[in-house]
Amino acid sequence: MSNEDLPMNLQQLLEQKISAALHAAGAPEGSPAIVKPSGKPQFGDYQANGVMGVAKALKMNPRELATKVLDVLDLGDMAEKVEIAGPGFINIFLSKDWMSQSLRQVLADPRLTIPLDSPKQTVVVDYSAPNLAKEMHVGHLRSTIIGDAVVRTLEFLGHRVIRQNHVGDWGTQFGMLLAYMNKLKAENQQTLSMELADLENFYRQAKKCFDEDPEFKDIARQYVVKLQSGDQECLSLWKTFIDISLQHCEEVYERLNVSLTRADVMPESAYNEDLPNVIDDLREKGLLTNSDGAECVFMDEFKGKDDETLPLIVKKSDGGYLYATTDLAALRYRERVLKANRVLYFVDARQSLHLNQVYAAGRRAGFVSPDMSLEHMAFGMVLGTDGKPFKTRDGGTVKLADLLTEAQGRAYAVVKEKNPEMQEEELNRIAHVVGMAAVKYADLSKNRSSDYIFSFDAMLSLEGNTAPYVQYAYSRVVNVFKRGEVGNLTFEGDLQLVEPIERALAVRLLQFNEILHSVASEGCPHILCGYLYDLSKEFASFYEGCPVLKAEEPVRSSRLMLSLLIAKTLKQGLDLLGIETLERM
Numbered sequence: 001m002s003n004e005d006l007p008m009n010l011q012q013l014l015e016q017k018i019s020a021a022l023h024a025a026g027a028p029e030g031s032p033a034i035v036k037p038s039g040k041p042q043f044g045d046y047q048a049n050g051v052m053g054v055a056k057a058l059k060m061n062p063r064e065l066a067t068k069v070l071d072v073l074d075l076g077d078m079a080e081k082v083e084i085a086g087p088g089f090i091n092i093f094l095s096k097d098w099m100s101q102s103l104r105q106v107l108a109d110p111r112l113t114i115p116l117d118s119p120k121q122t123v124v125v126d127y128s129a130p131n132l133a134k135e136m137h138v139g140h141l142r143s144t145i146i147g148d149a150v151v152r153t154l155e156f157l158g159h160r161v162i163r164q165n166h167v168g169d170w171g172t173q174f175g176m177l178l179a180y181m182n183k184l185k186a187e188n189q190q191t192l193s194m195e196l197a198d199l200e201n202f203y204r205q206a207k208k209c210f211d212e213d214p215e216f217k218d219i220a221r222q223y224v225v226k227l228q229s230g231d232q233e234c235l236s237l238w239k240t241f242i243d244i245s246l247q248h249c250e251e252v253y254e255r256l257n258v259s260l261t262r263a264d265v266m267p268e269s270a271y272n273e274d275l276p277n278v279i280d281d282l283r284e285k286g287l288l289t290n291s292d293g294a295e296c297v298f299m300d301e302f303k304g305k306d307d308e309t310l311p312l313i314v315k316k317s318d319g320g321y322l323y324a325t326t327d328l329a330a331l332r333y334r335e336r337v338l339k340a341n342r343v344l345y346f347v348d349a350r351q352s353l354h355l356n357q358v359y360a361a362g363r364r365a366g367f368v369s370p371d372m373s374l375e376h377m378a379f380g381m382v383l384g385t386d387g388k389p390f391k392t393r394d395g396g397t398v399k400l401a402d403l404l405t406e407a408q409g410r411a412y413a414v415v416k417e418k419n420p421e422m423q424e425e426e427l428n429r430i431a432h433v434v435g436m437a438a439v440k441y442a443d444l445s446k447n448r449s450s451d452y453i454f455s456f457d458a459m460l461s462l463e464g465n466t467a468p469y470v471q472y473a474y475s476r477v478v479n480v481f482k483r484g485e486v487g488n489l490t491f492e493g494d495l496q497l498v499e500p501i502e503r504a505l506a507v508r509l510l511q512f513n514e515i516l517h518s519v520a521s522e523g524c525p526h527i528l529c530g531y532l533y534d535l536s537k538e539f540a541s542f543y544e545g546c547p548v549l550k551a552e553e554p555v556r557s558s559r560l561m562l563s564l565l566i567a568k569t570l571k572q573g574l575d576l577l578g579i580e581t582l583e584r585m
Contacts, residue, residue, distance in 0.1 A: 032050045078098050112568060127147025133177055142380075178220075327355075331358065344377050349379060351378075502542065508531075508534060
């Protein structure tokens with residue numbers, strides 16, 4: 001096995017080699033091999049499906065072209081067999097010796113031979129983004145934890161990642177709050193508590209006034225303009241609201257093991273001074289149209305049901321700015337100041353039209369360069385068991401802190417039932433880790449573009465694709481080493497890979513690199529969850545069918561090495577999801 005094969009993941013390496021063979025067999029240079037992991041062992045470990053498409057373009061018989069490809073294909077010692085199947089599929093069976101040598105190198109490397117990507121990109125990730133002056137609720141869960149898992153993966157692969165918590169600290173909601181606080185002050189209620197719960201109550205009352213009292217609505221809108229214009233009294237009270245709210249967010253992030261900090265907060269208000277410049281630049285580019293007193297950008301590719309062009313409103317008739325204006329300012333900042341190559345937006349799928357309009361307007365205005373990648377990582381909704389948006393029993397919004405507390409309480413009950421002799425301190429520690437992991441993994445394991453049903457019973461199960469199942473697999477591996485008093489031994493010899501399940505585990509372990517790159521490119525942590533679940537299932541089969549500690553040498557050492565690799569991979573994978581491991585459950 002050559003060292004130059006190590007930095008590239010298996011799928012990329014096979015793609016490169018088979019694509020080169022396709023070219024040597026007469027295909028145009030760069031013809032894709034379309035290499036994918038095989039779905040069934042009888043079709044090999046990987047399958048190249050690109051021959052049919054290339055053969056069609058060349059007007060050749062696919063099997064004839066596949067035969068020519070095999071004649072020139074050089075996989076070195078990677079493959080023990082390569083065969084043609086069906087109309088022209090190429091099945092690749094990896095060599096046990098090659099896998100054994102590869103896994104020895106993986107075992108010796110703290111990074112599991114996953115190299116840092118080159119070239120390194122600057123990736124700005126916009127995620128979490130709660131509205132302040134009220135508690136985080138279940139609607140903030142997906143953006144926060146999916147975004148954080150992708151951030152962790154990108155950083156692990158060596159990219160410069162800039163977290164941007166684009167919190168809503170500006171706009172109508174704060175106009176309502178300021179107007180309501182001023183109303184209370186005028187009614188001689190001078191002493192006002194400034195706890196988050198009180199702010200939430202003020203907000204509810206302010207919203208009620210806003211919806212029912214036209215005069216209050218006008219006053220609230222005036223306060224928005226005063227705030228955006230820099231009124232000192234408004235700014236002072238507003239800063240108090242923000243500080244209280246951010247403290248709450250930080251507490252939730254800490255419980256969830258989310259890597260966002262106060263330093264990552266880049267709120268809407270940060271762009272306030274640039275908003276007039278955004279309007280001026282749009283006007284200078286000839287992109288603004290006045291519509292009923294509001295400044296709008298009209299783009300022909302965005303049309304409504306009546307085929308009328310939909311406006312992107314950037315300035316209201318009363319002089320106030322909107323989300324679009326702030327988002328355009330943020331785009332320009334991320335291009336000119338942060339020098340981003342990619343910008344990922346983990347935002348609700350319902351904002352798709354808005355973001356696409358912002359991206360298009362930003363490109364037309366020259367706020368972003370043509371080669372900057374703007375990617376909406378849209379996600380679906382969290383639903384209740386009734387298939388409707390997840391609510392409390394009385395129909396209210398589910399507060400995220402309450403949900404996490406319930407998850408921890410339920411995890412405590414499960415752990416206590418299975419381990420009645422366990423000390424309280426350890427019980428609480430395990431309940432916290434399992435409870436938070438269960439909530440996060442239940443979300444992360446679903447394709448982010450889909451809605452999913454929230455169920456405590458399902459997410460805390462030790463069966464199926466759940467955090468407790470994967471965490472338990474890790475603890476079982478650790479227990480093998482404890483029972484065998486193995487310690488930190490230096491293993492000699494190669495991995496044997498005698499049994500079919502050992503071979504399957506070897507292939508799975510060597511796929512970790514390509515899995516992480518899929519997560520990074522697609523922004524989909526469910527790919528990693530599926531991988532960890534499959535690895536855990538295969539370990540369970542291995543654990544039941546292949547004696548480890550009682551095996552004779554050299555099989556014993558080989559199986560211990562394989563077990564250690566499984567543990568390291570599970571731990572690293574869960575860490576990238578922001579989930580802790582436990583040595584005892």
